[in-house]
Amino acid sequence: MNVTIKDVAKKAGVSIATVSLVLHKSNRISTVTRNKVLKAIKELNYHPSRSAKGLVTRTTGNIGFVLTEDHFLRTEPFYTKIFLGTEFVTRDNDYYVLLSTIKREFHEDDPLPRFILEKNVDGIIIAGKVPNLFISKLSKYKIPLVFVDYYPPQGDYNVVLIDNIKGGFLATKYLIELGHKDIAFVGGDITHPSITDRFIGYKQALESSGLSINPDIIITDEDYPSRANGYDAANRLLNQSKNITAIFACNDAMALGILQYCYDNGIKVPDDISIVGFDDVESDISSTPQLTTIRVPKTELGIEAMNLMVNLLKEKEKFQTRKILVPVELIIRTSTRKIK
C-alpha cells in the first residue's frame, strides 16, 4: 500500500491531526514538532491522497482548459503554448489541468465537456474565441471562469489579453518613424476583438502623427487571417493602390502570404515595400527577408491566466473580476526599412 498520513504520524510520533496541521502551515505547531513531521514526510516520501482530500474539502484540484478544436490544431502552436503556460504554473500549485476541445460550431444539444457535467473541475480557463452559446450554457454551472486571448461580447469576466491596441500602435508607429506615410492595413476577420484592437492601434498611431486614414488601403474583408488570404489581400491591394510603401498585417500568417505574393511578383521587400506582422510565430523555415513583427508572449498568457485562476480560487467570494493585459514588444528584423 501507499504511505498515508497515519504512517507519517506514527513515524513522527504524533497524531494525524498534527501532521495535517503541519501540512497546512498552521502556526499553532511548535517548531520541534513541525520538523519531526517534515522529516518523516520526506523520509517516507509521503504524498497526500487527492481523493481523500477532495472528499472532505469538496474540491477536485483540477482546472479545466477549454478551446475549440480548430484552435488547438492550428499549425502555429499558439494555443498549445498558452496551454503549456497554464501547465507550468500548476506544477507549483498542486492543480492539474484537464484539457477538452469543443466544436467551433456549438449547437444547442452538443454536450459540454465531461468535466463540467461531472463537476470535476474547480475552475475553467477558456482560451480563444468560443461560441456564445457555449458560454451561456456554461454560466449555469457557477464555476469560476478565466478567459484568455478572448473577451466575450457581453458580461463581466476575468480575462487575460494581449495588449493588441498597443501592438497595433507600436507596429504602425515604427513604420511612421521609418518615414512611411502610405501604410496599408491588412486584417482578417475584423469582427474578432483582437483584430479590431490591432486596427484601433493602427489608427491611433496614424492620427497621433497627423497622418490621415485612407480607407482604400485598408483591407478587412478576408474571412480569416490566413496565409492564403494574405496572399489574396496583397494581390488586390497592390494592384489597386500603387503608392503604398508599407503594410501592417494583422498577423504573421497574413504577412507571410503578402511576402509570398511580393516574391512571386517581383516586388522587393523591404526595398519596394516594408511589411510588419503580428504574433512572432516561428516558421519551420524562416522567411526571407525575416519579418519585423510584434512579439506576443504566448506562454506568458497561459501563465497569467492560471495565476489568475489560482488566486481566484484562493480568495473565493471576495474576488472581483480582473482584467490583465500582457505587454507586447516590437521585434525589428529585415522586412522593414527607412525611406526618404
Place this chain on the structure above:
Amino acid sequence: MNVTIKDVAKKAGVSIATVSLVLHKSNRISTVTRNKVLKAIKELNYHPSRSAKGLVTRTTGNIGFVLTEDHFLRTEPFYTKIFLGTEFVTRDNDYYVLLSTIKREFHEDDPLPRFILEKNVDGIIIAGKVPNLFISKLSKYKIPLVFVDYYPPQGDYNVVLIDNIKGGFLATKYLIELGHKDIAFVGGDITHPSITDRFIGYKQALESSGLSINPDIIITDEDYPSRANGYDAANRLLNQSKNITAIFACNDAMALGILQYCYDNGIKVPDDISIVGFDDVESDISSTPQLTTIRVPKTELGIEAMNLMVNLLKEKEKFQTRKILVPVELIIRTSTRKIK
C-alpha cells in the same frame, strides 16, 4: 450541496448499496429496481464523486500523457492530434487525461511529472521519442505504460505504431510502378526507429522489384527531418547525382524543403522529378504541386493508444504486452508522374 448516492437511494426508495450495484451493472438487481434507480439518477442529474470512488478503489481515473516539449510545440500538430485522439476515447470511458511535457534532454535530477510522483494516474501514455533516462526512472513506479509512435530501444512494452515499413514500401513501390528506377531516399535522423523503418520499406520495395540499392542517392545524415534540412539535402543530392528521377522523402517537411529547392532552381516537379513524402501534413498554404504522400492517421494513433490503456487497466494482471500497427495509406497527388 451536490447530489450524492444517498439522495438517489432515498428518491428511488432503496439502499445506497443497491444504487451502487446498479451503477456497476451488477446482474443481481431486478429490472424493476434498476429502472427505479436509473430514473432517480437521471432526474437528480447524479454524478458519482470521483474522490469518494477513488478513495475506496484506490484508483484515480486519470491517465497521464507525456511527451517532450519540442514534440508538443511542433509546428505541424502531429502529437496534438494524437493527444486529441486519447481525449476522444476518454469521453466514453470515464477517464481524464493529464498532459505533461518533459525536456528533450532529461537529466538525472530533473523532476518527473508531478502526477507520477504523487501517484495520481492509473496509467501513462508516452508519445514520441523520449529520453531513455526518463523511461528507466519511470519504470520504478510500476505504472502501466503505453507507448505511441515510439518504441523504446529495449524492453517489452505496449506500443502503438504507424506501419512505417509498409508506408516506406508503398511510397517506393508506387514510384517504381510509375517507371522510376533511380529513386533517392532522403531521411533525417536515421537512428530514429520510425525513419529506420521507412528506410527498410524503401529497400524492400526496391529489392522486391529487382532494383539495386544505390548508396549514392541515399541521404541520411541530416540531424533532423525538417524543411530546411530537406532543402539542404536536395541541394547536395541533385548537384551530385544527375540521373535521379524520383525522391522518397522520409516526411513531408523534408519533401516540402525539396520542393522548395526545386522551385528555386528551376527544376520542374513532377516533370523533371517526382517526389513522395510521408505523414500527410496539412500545410497552411498548400504546396504547388500538391504532395503525393503516405497518410498517417494521427488521431487514430491516439485512439488506439488510449483503447489499449483502457483495456490494460480493465484486465489488470492477465494482460500481456501488445503491439498495434496502425495502417497507412498512399495518397496520390500531383508531385509524381509516370515516366517512360
Place this chain on the structure above:
DNA sequence: GTGAAAGCGCTAACAT
C-alpha cells in the same frame, strides 16, 4: 500546542 473523533461519498464484504 496537540490529540480524539466525526464525517466527507463511495465500494464491497457480509447479512438477510
Place this chain on the structure above:
DNA sequence: ATGTTAGCGCTTTCAC
C-alpha cells in the same frame, strides 16, 4: 434481490 456496515485517507472542530 437488496440492505447494513466498515472503512478508504483526509480535514476540521472541539477538548484538553
